[in-house]
Amino acid sequence: MTEAQTLPKMVGERVRRREDPRLIQGRGTYVDDIKVAGMLHLAFKRSDMAHGRILSIDTSAAEAMEGVDLVLTGAQLAETLGPMPILTPFPAPAHHSMATDTVRYSGEPVAVVVATDRYIARDAADAIVVEYEPLPAVVDPDRALAGDPAVLFPDFTNILGQTGTNVALYVPAGTGVDPVAGTMDNTAIERAFDEAEIVISQRMWNQRLAPSAMEPRGVIAHWEPGKETLTVWSSTQNPHMERNYLCGQFGLGQDQVRVIAPEVGGGFGAKINIYGEDYVACAVSRRIGQAVKWIEDRSEAFVATTHGRDIVADLEIAAKRDGTVLGLRTRLIADIGAYEMLFTALIPTLTNGMLSGVYNIPAIRSELYEVFTNKTPTDAYRGAGRPEGIYFVERGMDMLARELGMDPAELRRKNFIQPEQFPFLTQAGNLYDSGNYEPTLDLALKNAGWEALKRERDAARAAGRIVGLGIAFYVEICGIGGWEHASVLVQPDGRVTATTGASSHGQGHETTFAQLLAGQFGVPIEHITIHHGDTQIVRAGTGTFGSRSQVAGGTALMNAGEKVKDRMAEFAAFMLGAEAETQADELEFIDGRIQVAGSPAISRSFAEVAAFAYLGGGNAAAAGIPYPDASSGLSEEAFWEPAGATFPFGCHISMVEIDRDTGELKLLKLVAVDDCGTIVNPLIVEGQVHGGLAQGIGQALMEGVVYDEDGQLITGSFMDYAMPRASDFPRFELDNTVTRSPHTPLGTKGIGEAGTIGSTPCLVNAAVDALSPFGVKHLDMPLRPEMLWRMIQGGAS
Amino acid sequence: MEISGDHRFKAPPDMVWEALLDPVSLKAAMPGCEAMTATGEDAYDITIKVGIAAISGTYSGTVKVADRVEGESYRLVVSGSGKPGSVQGSAAMVLSADGDGTHVRYTGDVRAQGAIARLGTRLIAGAAKLMIGQFFKGMESEVERRTR
Numbered sequence: 001m002t003e004a005q006t007l008p009k010m011v012g013e014r015v016r017r018r019e020d021p022r023l024i025q026g027r028g029t030y031v032d033d034i035k036v037a038g039m040l041h042l043a044f045k046r047s048d049m050a051h052g053r054i055l056s057i058d059t060s061a062a063e064a065m066e067g068v069d070l071v072l073t074g075a076q077l078a079e080t081l082g083p084m085p086i087l088t089p090f091p092a093p094a095h096h097s098m099a100t101d102t103v104r105y106s107g108e109p110v111a112v113v114v115a116t117d118r119y120i121a122r123d124a125a126d127a128i129v130v131e132y133e134p135l136p137a138v139v140d141p142d143r144a145l146a147g148d149p150a151v152l153f154p155d156f157t158n159i160l161g162q163t164g165t166n167v168a169l170y171v172p173a174g175t176g177v178d179p180v181a182g183t184m185d186n187t188a189i190e191r192a193f194d195e196a197e198i199v200i201s202q203r204m205w206n207q208r209l210a211p212s213a214m215e216p217r218g219v220i221a222h223w224e225p226g227k228e229t230l231t232v233w234s235s236t237q238n239p240h241m242e243r244n245y246l247c248g249q250f251g252l253g254q255d256q257v258r259v260i261a262p263e264v265g266g267g268f269g270a271k272i273n274i275y276g277e278d279y280v281a282c283a284v285s286r287r288i289g290q291a292v293k294w295i296e297d298r299s300e301a302f303v304a305t306t307h308g309r310d311i312v313a314d315l316e317i318a319a320k321r322d323g324t325v326l327g328l329r330t331r332l333i334a335d336i337g338a339y340e341m342l343f344t345a346l347i348p349t350l351t352n353g354m355l356s357g358v359y360n361i362p363a364i365r366s367e368l369y370e371v372f373t374n375k376t377p378t379d380a381y382r383g384a385g386r387p388e389g390i391y392f393v394e395r396g397m398d399m400l401a402r403e404l405g406m407d408p409a410e411l412r413r414k415n416f417i418q419p420e421q422f423p424f425l426t427q428a429g430n431l432y433d434s435g436n437y438e439p440t441l442d443l444a445l446k447n448a449g450w451e452a453l454k455r456e457r458d459a460a461r462a463a464g465r466i467v468g469l470g471i472a473f474y475v476e477i478c479g480i481g482g483w484e485h486a487s488v489l490v491q492p493d494g495r496v497t498a499t500t501g502a503s504s505h506g507q508g509h510e511t512t513f514a515q516l517l518a519g520q521f522g523v524p525i526e527h528i529t530i531h532h533g534d535t536q537i538v539r540a541g542t543g544t545f546g547s548r549s550q551v552a553g554g555t556a557l558m559n560a561g562e563k564v565k566d567r568m569a570e571f572a573a574f575m576l577g578a579e580a581e582t583q584a585d586e587l588e589f590i591d592g593r594i595q596v597a598g599s600p601a602i603s604r605s606f607a608e609v610a611a612f613a614y615l616g617g618g619n620a621a622a623a624g625i626p627y628p629d630a631s632s633g634l635s636e637e638a639f640w641e642p643a644g645a646t647f648p649f650g651c652h653i654s655m656v657e658i659d660r661d662t663g664e665l666k667l668l669k670l671v672a673v674d675d676c677g678t679i680v681n682p683l684i685v686e687g688q689v690h691g692g693l694a695q696g697i698g699q700a701l702m703e704g705v706v707y708d709e710d711g712q713l714i715t716g717s718f719m720d721y722a723m724p725r726a727s728d729f730p731r732f733e734l735d736n737t738v739t740r741s742p743h744t745p746l747g748t749k750g751i752g753e754a755g756t757i758g759s760t761p762c763l764v765n766a767a768v769d770a771l772s773p774f775g776v777k778h779l780d781m782p783l784r785p786e787m788l789w790r791m792i793q794g795g796a797s
Numbered sequence: 798m799e800i801s802g803d804h805r806f807k808a809p810p811d812m813v814w815e816a817l818l819d820p821v822s823l824k825a826a827m828p829g830c831e832a833m834t835a836t837g838e839d840a841y842d843i844t845i846k847v848g849i850a851a852i853s854g855t856y857s858g859t860v861k862v863a864d865r866v867e868g869e870s871y872r873l874v875v876s877g878s879g880k881p882g883s884v885q886g887s888a889a890m891v892l893s894a895d896g897d898g899t900h901v902r903y904t905g906d907v908r909a910q911g912a913i914a915r916l917g918t919r920l921i922a923g924a925a926k927l928m929i930g931q932f933f934k935g936m937e938s939e940v941e942r943r944t945r
Contacts, residue, residue, distance in 0.1 A: 048882045048911030106911065126880040302915060708918075710908060716915020 007678065008558075009590075010519035011746065014683040018525070019510045028263035031218035031233050036291035039220070040069055042281060043121035043294075045111040045128040046303070047103035050139075050374040050711025051150065052132035054101055054110065062113055062124035070114040070288065071124070072280075074098030077112075081283050084276060084341075085245055090169050092340040093153040097276035097283075103132065104152055104338035105374050106712055107303025112280050114292060137374040137711030138166060141312060141335040144371040152338060152372040166372045168336060169345050173352040174364035175427045192327025192363040196318030200399045205780045206388040206760075208310035208335065208705040210721055211381050215265025216301040221281035222291035230257045230286070234278060237267040237505055238543020243535045245274045246282055261533035264505030268695070269380030270305050271505065272545050273342045277304070302716045307705055308381020310335040311348055313392045317400055318363075323411045325400070327363035328355055330392065334370045337377040343384075344377055345370055350385025350477065356426035357393035358437050358475045358649060359415040364427035374711040380545065382695055383753040386476040387760060394472040394761035398768065399777065408471050408765070409445055413438060423644075423742075430477065432647040433741050433749075440673050440737045441473065444651035447735055448671040453655055461773065466658040466792065467668075468770025472762035475649040478676075478750025479551035479743065483641035485540035486557035488517065488564045490634035492614040494592075494607030496521060496528045498560070501541020502553030503533040506691075507752065508684045509549060513557055515680060520561045521568075522589035523606050539637065547648075547750030550680060555744050556640035563636035568594065568606070571613045574628040575604050610634060646741040648749040650674035652758035656766040663789025665701060665767060667730055672758060675737045677749030685751050686734055692755015693732055698724040699756070700763035704782045722782075798918075800888070800925050801904040804933040808940045810892045813899040814868050816939045817890070823860070826935030828928050831855070839865070845877060849924045851916035854879040868892070873905075882911020886925070903929070 022028050059071040074096055083094035098109040111128050115121035136149035143149065144166040157163045160170055176185035193199065220233040230252060236242050239259040247254050264271065277294050285292050296304060311334045318327040334348035352366045397415075401408040417424050419436040426432065444450075453469055460467040485501040496517055500509060514528040521528075531537050542552070569584035572594040576582045580602045588597050595603030604612075613634050620627035655669040672689060679685050702722035706715045715721040740747025760781065767783050768776055771791050779787070806813045816822045820841065824833040829846040836842050839862035846855050858877025865871045869892055876885040888905030907925055909917065917924070 046911075048878075050910075106914070299912065299915065708914065710910070712910055712914035714914055714918040716912070719916075720919065 007746065008516065008519040009522065010515045011678065011680050013515065013681065015511055015515055015525065015681055016683065017508045017511045018514065019508060023263070030215055030263045030265060031220060031235050032295045034220055034233050034262065036220060036222050039291040039293055040114050040116060040288070041118040041121045041294070042284065042292050043113045043115070043118065043125040044109040044277065045113070045125040045130065046300070047099065047106060047108045047110055047130070049103055049132050049134060050106045050137040051135040051152070052103050053135060054099065054103065055131040055133055057111060058129040059111060061127040061129070065120065065124045065127065067116040067120040068113060068124045069116070070284070071111060071128070072284070073111045074100045074109070077280065077283060081249070081279065084279060085248055086340055086344070087342045088340065088345040090159050090345050091157060092168070092345065093156040095339040097279040105303070105376050107300070107376060108338070109276055112284065114284055114288065118295070139373060139375070139707055139709060139711050141333045141371050141373060144335070144373045145333060145369060152374065167369055168340065168372050169370040171349050171352060171368045173366045173368070173429055174355070176365070188363040189327055189329060189365040193316070193318045193329065196326055197321045198319050198400070198403060200317040200396055200403060201315065202396065202399060202778050203312065203314050204392060204395055204778060205312045206309050206391050207699070207781050208378070209308045209381055209699055209703050210302055210705050211268045211270035211305060211308055212301070212723065213266030213268055213270065216296035216298060217271065217275065217277070217305055218293070218295040219278045219281045220291060220293045221285040223282070223285040223289060225289045228256060230282060232257065232259045232278070232282065234259060234261060235264050235271060236261045237264065237271045237503060237545055239503055239533055239535050240501060240538070240541040241543050242274050242278065246278070249279055250282060250286065258534070258536045261503050261505070264533070267505045268382045269308065269384050269545060272380055272543070273306055299716060302721065303376050303713055306341055306379035307337065307376050308378060309388055310378055311351055311388045315392050315396050317396045319400055321404065323400070323404055323406050323414045325359055325361050325415050328361050328393070328396070329365045330355060332366060332368040334368065335373050335375065335378070336370045337373060337375040339377045341377045341379045344379050347378065347380055347385040348388070351389040353428050353430045353477070354386050354389025355393060356428040356430070357390060357397070358412070358417060358435070358473050360417045360421070361415070361427055366428070375707055376713070382692065383476070383756045384546065386753065387696070387757045390474045390476070390757050391761045394474070395764060395778065398761070398765040402772065402777070409441060409450060412471070412473050413441060431644060432475065433644055433743055434739050435475070435647060435649060436739045437473065437649060440649065440675050441651050443735060443737060444653055444671055444673040447673065447733060448653040448669070450653065457655070460657070466660055466770050468656050468766045468768065470654045470656070470762045470764070470766025470769055471651065472758050472765060473649070473651045474754070474758040475647050476753060476757050477645045478547035478648055479642045479646040480546040481542055481548050481552065483639050484542050484548070484552035484556045485538070485637065485639050486553065486560045487539060487635065487637035488557065488560040490564055490568065490610050492611050494523070494527065494605070494610040496523065497531065498528065498557060499531045499538040500553045500557055501538055502544045502549035503541065504544060507544060507549055508681070508687070509553070512550065512681045512684055513554065516554060516558050517561050520558065520565055520589065521606065523592050540639070547752035550748045551642055551646055551744050551750050552640060554680065554746070554748060555642070556638045558745065559638035559640055560636045563638065564634055565589065567634055567636070568609055568613070570628060572604055572609045575609060575612055576602060642743040644743050646677065646743055646749040648674070648676040648751065648754060650754055650758055652762040654762045654766045656763065656770055658767065658770050658788050658792070660792060663785035663787070663792060665783050665785065665788060667697065667728070667763065669730055669733070670759070671733045672755070673735045673737060674751065674754050675739050676751035676754065677741045677744070678738060678747035679736065680746070680748065688751045689734055689755045690732060692753060693759050694724055694729065696756040696759030697729065697763060700760045700781050700783060701728065702782045702784065798907050798922055800907060800922060802926065802929065803900060803902040805895060806899040806901065806937065806940055807897065808899060808944060809897070810894050810899045811868060812943055813901065813940055814892060816936055816943060818862060818871070822936065822939035826932050826939055828931040828935070839863070843877070847924070849927070850920055852881055852913050852920060852924055854881045856884065881917070882909060882913035884909050884913060
């Protein structure tokens with residue numbers, strides 16, 4: 001797997017992002033920049049209550065306002081529009097775009113106003129009066145599990161056949177669990193704990209986060225009654241998926257609906273969903289035959305866009321005193337909020353699958369409960385289920401090392417899955433494609449200067465400072481989500497137009513994908529245009545999520561490119577035929593020319609060949625030009641699906657210092673060695689790691705969605721929901737190892753989510769290390785100064 | 798959210814009591830009170846305008862006086878809703894003689910829903926304190942008016 005491979009030209013080059021000049025100069029076109037003639041504006045009346053029965057909705061004042069076209073309540077809309085479809089295969093309660101009779105979270109839409117401008121729409125929404133009969137709010141997941149103090153969906157029957165419970169889903173996983181037969185054999189896991197010489201047990205919480213993309217959500221829906229077509233501009237990660245769901249919901253053909261994702265200012269998983277507002281906008285536009293626009297404001301985004309994470313784990317690790325891990329057992333409670341969105345129920349099941357981490361753990365058992373609470377629904381957020389799992393495992397491993405007095409790096413090394421064991425089926429159920437963990441660990445230890453850092457920490461401690469070191473080793477799942485589509489067309493002037501179904505929302509597809517084609521065709525990257533995010537231009541697609549774009553989309557694109565390249569070679573061979581006995585497969589594409597290998601003099605320019613190909617047989621014959629029998633043109637497409645998921649991995653090391661007087665934590669050093677397989681563009685990979693680290697460090701140190709006991713969100717603005725800033729970070733020290741995936745021709749694996757996964761346990765491990773002299777064994781995120789200060793004052797539990 | 802505090806009047810308890818429970822004085826002293834109409838014994842519909850940052854808006858709701866122990870204590874129960882959401886509060890008011898004057902202590906809690914909770918949680922305690930301060934100041938002039 002590590003043997004040298006000749007990679008296409010330009011793979012591995014630090015090409016600057018071609019999209020950045022327009023994006024950083026404010027010249028991008030986002031949904032809110034788009035205006036359709038006669039367009040009306042929507043505003044939603046949202047529930048102030050976390051849980052309540054709607055007694056009445058008085059829309060008369062809103063309707064009487066000048067400029068208000070239409071007011072629709074949830075119940076009125078439900079007369080013609082069914083509950084929203086979801087993608088998970090488990091039973092789920094009906095979820096309407098707007099509440100019909102009961103509200104279940106603060107911020108749930110209850111009515112929509114259509115008006116001539118956004119301000120009137122907002123004023124009119126404010127003028128709607130809703131009367132509720134309050135119901136007790138379910139806020140605590142433990143109590144939710146017991147149906148206390150209320151049940152959100154009394155009539156819902158879950159996968160276990162239970163009714164009258166808040167348990168949305170129960171999924172056991174691991175050794176001895178047969179999901180098909182529905183049986184559970186406890187022999188192996190019980191033996192692991194019986195034979196254990198040491199058992200670590202800890203409850204830990206991976207807290208709820210607000211994804212907070214820089215651009216909030218937005219949608220324009222334009223139904224044209226004359227053509228019977230629906231055009232939708234949406235800030236989405238997956239326009240084709242959105243098109244398909246809208247078609248299903250409105251009974252329209254997929255040829256009647258066009259979804260366009262213009263510039264999308266970040267998604268982080270929260271824009272995979274097709275939300276109630278999207279369906280409402282389309283329903284309203286169909287009703288009035290005019291375009292309507294809805295733009296989420298920041299305050300709405302905190303309640304109306306899905307949250308991420310929020311899983312509590314009761315973790316146990318059984319081990320021998322030499323550090324050999326024998327078994328891992330956990331009970332997970334995922335607080336999924338009030339409803340199931342597109343992938344909601346699926347995300348925590350990914351946590352189940354990650355519980356082996358990078359370790360050869362012979363027995364694993366996890367029991368996952370997903371519970372409804374009166375909060376905003378959760379769904380994917382950067383890492384989506386994997387950061388939670390790795391956080392639990394890596395915190396547990398660290399606790400074990402501390403109990404055993406072992407170096408945490410060496411405990412990890414001792415339990416690594418060995419390179420010759422791949423492909424490796426973990427007891428948690430995932431089939432890891434490839435891995436070679438020790439070199440990555442060694443490089444991270446070397447780059448960080450691990451032994452020197454330990455001495456530095458001890459010296460700082462002796463001097464009275466509170467300093468700690470943390471290490472974490474992650475693995476994650478990428479390339480999931482099935483097939484991706486690409487098309488490549490060489491234009492008559494030799495420029496290349498390509499499409500990808502992977503819809504970029506910050507990942508830099510216009511650069512990396514163009515790099516792949518520029519390398520293939522030997523043409524300047526400036527001659528290549530990558531189109532994405534429009535279902536009319538991009539013939540098919542799945543979307544961008546789960547770090548899948550390069551794996552699935554990149555490969556599809558190269559396959560389409562290869563087919564066009566073959567065609568170009570045939571034409572070039574024919575053109576060169578007089579000068580040389582040329583076979584198509586002996587030609588090379590280099591510096592804008594197609595030439596006989598090793599003989600640049602015998603060549604034609606790429607553009608000449610393209611123009612020749614477009615002459616066509618008839619025109620050529622008329623002009624007396626001999627022409628080859630290759631009439632199928634320079635346009636090709638490809639679908640491609642990896643044979644399995646890819647499992648990139650990496651090691652993060654951090655050093656932190658905590659201020660004794662204020663409890664403030666300063667991140668002194670962060671070293672990351674990531675292995676995402678073959679790297680197409682190191683600059684973009686670094687950018688992805690930087691962004692991931694920023695979000696992971698944000699989660700570790702400050703971010704956290706907080707609800708009060710009545711189910712009111714009290715972190716509803718950036719004044720209360722703390723986001724990290726550049727000044728919170730040290731200079732990240734990054735490096736890579738390369739372990740290729742056997743599933744992709746280039747050996748790529750995926751990098752988008754890695755940074756969020758390694759950094760959270762790495763930082764918490766460092767903070768616990770720093771506070772270990774105070775008797776601290778575990779800290780829950782976020783590591784707020786107040787909590788750390790209390791620990792220093794002797795508040796350790 | 799718990800709130801508590803106290804206020805000293807220069808007038809004797811019976812006079813302060815009378816002012817605190819007189820609808821006319823109540824209306825005059827309540828900051829931003831635009832309308833107040835009796836709906837029953839010790840119960841009123843009110844409209845209050847608040848101009849404090851994220852909780853700005855016009856709120857309509859009710860005021861009730863409960864658990865009345867003549868001259869000594871009562872409970873003030875307020876609820877209102879407006880554009881930024883809704884608020885409920887209740888406070889136990891206890892009067893005692895303090896030399897020539899009166900010592901009024903209050904303890905209570907405030908709950909909020911909607912945007913007020915989302916944006917204004919950190920403001921509510923401060924806003925409540927500010928408004929209670931304004932209320933007692935208003936009451937002082939009401940009491941003073943009676944002594945003239």
